[in-house]
Each structure stands twice: as C-alpha cells, then as structure tokens.
Amino acid sequence: MLLEIEDIHVHYGKIGALKGVSIQVDEGEIVTLIGANGAGKTTTLKTISGLRPLTSGRITFEGQDISKVAGHVRVRRGIGQSPEGRGIFPGMTVQENLFMGSYARKDSPAKELAEVYELFPRLSERKDQVGGTMSGGEQQMLAIGRALMTKPKVLLLDEPSMGLAPLLVAQIFSIIKEINDRGTTVLLVEQNARQALQVAHRAYVLETGQVVKSAPAHELLDDPSVRAAYLGGDLGIDTA
Numbered sequence: 001m002l003l004e005i006e007d008i009h010v011h012y013g014k015i016g017a018l019k020g021v022s023i024q025v026d027e028g029e030i031v032t033l034i035g036a037n038g039a040g041k042t043t044t045l046k047t048i049s050g051l052r053p054l055t056s057g058r059i060t061f062e063g064q065d066i067s068k069v070a071g072h073v074r075v076r077r078g079i080g081q082s083p084e085g086r087g088i089f090p091g092m093t094v095q096e097n098l099f100m101g102s103y104a105r106k107d108s109p110a111k112e113l114a115e116v117y118e119l120f121p122r123l124s125e126r127k128d129q130v131g132g133t134m135s136g137g138e139q140q141m142l143a144i145g146r147a148l149m150t151k152p153k154v155l156l157l158d159e160p161s162m163g164l165a166p167l168l169v170a171q172i173f174s175i176i177k178e179i180n181d182r183g184t185t186v187l188l189v190e191q192n193a194r195q196a197l198q199v200a201h202r203a204y205v206l207e208t209g210q211v212v213k214s215a216p217a218h219e220l221l222d223d224p225s226v227r228a229a230y231l232g233g234d235l236g237i238d239t240a
C-alpha cells in the first residue's frame with residue numbers, strides 16, 4: 001500500500017471535520033473522493049499533506065508513519081498537492097511558478113519541466129507570462145504542473161476542474177489519466193463526480209466527515225443512491 005489513512009479524526013477548534021476516516025491508495029491507482037460541500041474532502045487532503053494536524057489516527061506512506069512529519073518533508077518524500085483555489089504565485093512568471101515546485105529538490109528538474117510542458121502546451125507557450133494574468137483554467141494547469149515538478153509519487157488534486165468550461169474540464173480529466181498512465185498515483189477530490197468516477201479505479205464517498213461508501217469507481221456510477229445524490233439524479237443516461 002502506497003498511502004494508508006487509518007481512522008483519522010481532525011478538528012477545527014472544537015468542531016470535528018473528520019470523524020474516523022480510513023482510505024487506502026495503492027501504487028498506480030487513481031482514487032477519487034466524492035462528497036457534498038463541507039463533507040471533509042479538502043480537510044482530508046490537507047491532513048495527508050500535513051497542512052492540518054490529526055487529533056487521532058494514523059497516516060502511513062510507503063510503510064512509514066508520517067502522521068507527525070512536517071509538510072515540506074512529506075513533499076520531499078513524494079506527496080505532491082495541487083491545492084483548492086489554485087494558489088499560484090501571481091507575480092511570478094509561469095516558468096518561475098513551476099520552478100517553485102522543484103526548488104527543494106537536489107536533482108535537476110529539467111525532465112519534469114519538459115514533461116509538464118508536454119502535458120500542458122499552453123504553459124510552454126506562456127512560460128514568460130505573469131501567473132496572475134493567466135486565465136482561470138490556465139492557472140489551474142499551472143497549479144497541477146507545479147505539483148508535478150515536485151516529482152510526486154502520489155499527486156493530491158483538490159477540485160482540478162473547478163470553474164472550468166466543459167471542454168477544458170474534459171481536457172483536465174484526460175490529462176489526469178495521462179499523468180497516471182505515466183506512473184503517478186493520484187488521489188482526486190471532485191465535485192464533478194461523474195467524470196471523476198469515469199477516470200478513477202476506486203472511489204470513496206464522504207458524508208459529514210465519514211466514509212459512507214467505498215467501491216470500484218465504475219460500480220458507483222451505477223449505484224442508485226450515488227446517482228441520486230452526486231450524479232444529478234438522472235435516469236441512467238450517460239451524457240458525458
């Protein structure tokens with residue numbers, strides 16, 4: 001098991017945001033976490049990357065307990081995150097933003113830079129443009145690209161399709177698949193449940209800080225309660 005989250009509890013002040021969440025991510029998988037607003041998806045990712053402390057429970061990465069390891073060390077060990085709301089450096093150029101992802105590495109990031117530019121030709125075309133002037137979708141690509149520059153073993157993606165036009169949403173999902181095909185494990189949080197389930201191997205459904213369901217992703221696409229709650233309650237017509 002590459003990443004194992006065991007019975008984690010996380011609080012904001014006295015309020016419990018995660019109430020005993022357990023998630024496993026195997027090497028090579030795309031695992032998706034779906035759930036309503038406020039369910040605890042972002043909190044789960046932030047806890048894995050070390051931005052939120054655990055109240056109890058355990059996080060194991062490559063067989064080692066990382067529950068108390070500092071966030072920047074987790075990045076170095078291979079946990080890369082593209083945060084919700086993008087969080088790029090607006091005053092830096094595209095290429096400078098990408099190098100911010102690799103600055104802690106001792107080896108040359110040239111190979112990853114070339115890969116990022118191959119995955120996102122738009123970033124290559126705009127490499128000298130200031131990040132803050134990139135469009136929303138372009139900034140989203142930049143945030144993912146920057147996370148890839150850390151050379152992650154597992155990439156945590158928080159709503160990469162948020163706010164994007166349908167064509168770009170489809171493009172982002174196909175890039176996620178490509179990143180996975182090239183060998184990076186992905187833990188994906190998405191509101192866009194249908195497309196997330198189509199690209200993922202396995203999925204967890206989070207409700208008010210607890211996992212209420214876990215299954216192969218394609219099974220959840222056909223699950224009546226998942227369809228009703230997260231796939232628009234449609235009549236089983238696949239429009240994607």
Ligand SMILES: Nc1ncnc2c1ncn2[C@@H]1O[C@H](COP(=O)(O)OP(=O)(O)OP(=O)(O)O)[C@@H](O)[C@H]1O
Binds near residue numbers: 017040043
């Ligand atoms: N900084 C914070 N302070 C207090 N409460 C917080 C904080 N961040 C999140 N919460 C609460 O924790 C719960 C889980 O939030 P979280 O952001 O993890 O949800 P989410 O599943 O990512 O939702 P969304 O789909 O809206 O992004 C929510 O009830 C939220 O209000």
Ligand SMILES: [Mg+2]
Binds near residue numbers: 041042043084
């Ligand atoms: Mg969130």
